[in-house]
Amino acid sequence: MNYHVPVLLHESVEGLNIVPNGTYVDATFGGGGHSSLILKKISKGTLFGFDQDEDAKRNIPDNSQFVFVHHNFRYIKRFLRFYNVSQVDGILADLGVSSHHFDTPERGFSFRFNAALDMRMDCTTQLTARDVVNTYEKHALTTIFREYGELSQAHAIASAIVQERTVAEIVTTEDLKRVCKRFCNPKTESKILSQLFQALRIEVNKEMDVLQDFLQAGLDVLKPGGRFVIITYHSLEDRMVKNFFKTGNIQGQVNKDFFGNSESPFEIISKKIIVPSADELQQNNRARSAKLRIAQKI
Numbered sequence: 001m002n003y004h005v006p007v008l009l010h011e012s013v014e015g016l017n018i019v020p021n022g023t024y025v026d027a028t029f030g031g032g033g034h035s036s037l038i039l040k041k042i043s044k045g046t047l048f049g050f051d052q053d054e055d056a057k058r059n060i061p062d063n064s065q066f067v068f069v070h071h072n073f074r075y076i077k078r079f080l081r082f083y084n085v086s087q088v089d090g091i092l093a094d095l096g097v098s099s100h101h102f103d104t105p106e107r108g109f110s111f112r113f114n115a116a117l118d119m120r121m122d123c124t125t126q127l128t129a130r131d132v133v134n135t136y137e138k139h140a141l142t143t144i145f146r147e148y149g150e151l152s153q154a155h156a157i158a159s160a161i162v163q164e165r166t167v168a169e170i171v172t173t174e175d176l177k178r179v180c181k182r183f184c185n186p187k188t189e190s191k192i193l194s195q196l197f198q199a200l201r202i203e204v205n206k207e208m209d210v211l212q213d214f215l216q217a218g219l220d221v222l223k224p225g226g227r228f229v230i231i232t233y234h235s236l237e238d239r240m241v242k243n244f245f246k247t248g249n250i251q252g253q254v255n256k257d258f259f260g261n262s263e264s265p266f267e268i269i270s271k272k273i274i275v276p277s278a279d280e281l282q283q284n285n286r287a288r289s290a291k292l293r294i295a296q297k298i
């Protein structure tokens with residue numbers, strides 16, 4: 001099975017505005033689709049590919065210009081420093097999980113298979129989806145389902161989970177589906193389960209906290225003129241990126257200088273948000289919620 005089909009491949013790599021001897025970071029190496037195109041464009045440069053998932057190692061290219069960093073991209077600054085790199089020409093991040101995660105039953109990311117509720121991208125971390133579902137208080141579950149899953153029935157589903165676990169621990173994806181069944185009908189089931197599983201995955205992997213750290217660290221390591229290219233897949237992360245590119249902070253708080261001019265560390269390159277073409281969507285349905293934003297450090 002294909003590990004992952006890269007999304008917005010040409011649009012995002014073009015967004016990096018590659019110089020052949022530059023230093024670049026692919027923060028989300030995965031199946032290496034974006035990395036492989038970047039490597040074609042750097043004749044003398046270097047590409048650092050980060051991925052926290054052990055499985056991504058199987059896609060490491062045999063190329064002396066490529067350095068694989070098996071770590072969380074929130075520590076990009078620390079690991080680049082380890083390689084004696086203080087500034088880079090461009091950073092690309094294609095957020096979230098890969099098709100490999102969804103298509104590997106035992107990782108527990110997909111409601112299509114019965115498996116243990118895991119959902120960790122980095123299997124050395126402690127917190128699993130099983131822990132979240134069985135130990136978080138009702139209000140915390142409600143918040144996660146509402147904010148990360150945009151589930152209108154967040155409170156009702158959280159209540160049902162809390163009720164169910166007084167009887168028996170919720171251990172598998174099937175257990176969780178059974179609890180949620182009463183909130184779904186055949187038309188809404190797939191959407192509701194996708195939203196629920198997405199919410200849990202974001203919590204397990206602390207994706208919003210990680211993104212916040214990464215944006216700041218990325219800004220610090222970019223050279224003036226360097227490009228930040230980010231593909232997001234849900235509205236919360238897109239809003240965070242949009243605010244950060246516009247203002248340099250995730251709240252989107254516009255700071256003004258003495259003369260009243262807005263101060264931002266970036267020039268926005270993608271004036272209009274970039275989404276996959278109809279052609280791409282026809283070939284890859286998993287690209288459907290992708291949004292690409294590009295900014296250049298001033």
Ligand SMILES: C[S@@+](CC[C@H](N)C(=O)[O-])C[C@H]1O[C@@H](n2cnc3c(N)ncnc32)[C@H](O)[C@@H]1O
Pocket residue numbers: 004005006007027028029030031032033034035050051052053056071072073074094095096097098099121210
């Ligand atoms: C959408 S996939 C990227 C696919 C890749 N662009 C390609 O063309 O194959 C996201 C990848 O980033 C990794 N990832 C997600 N969050 C990460 C993080 N905080 N640190 C390091 N890797 C991360 C995941 O393990 C996954 O392999």
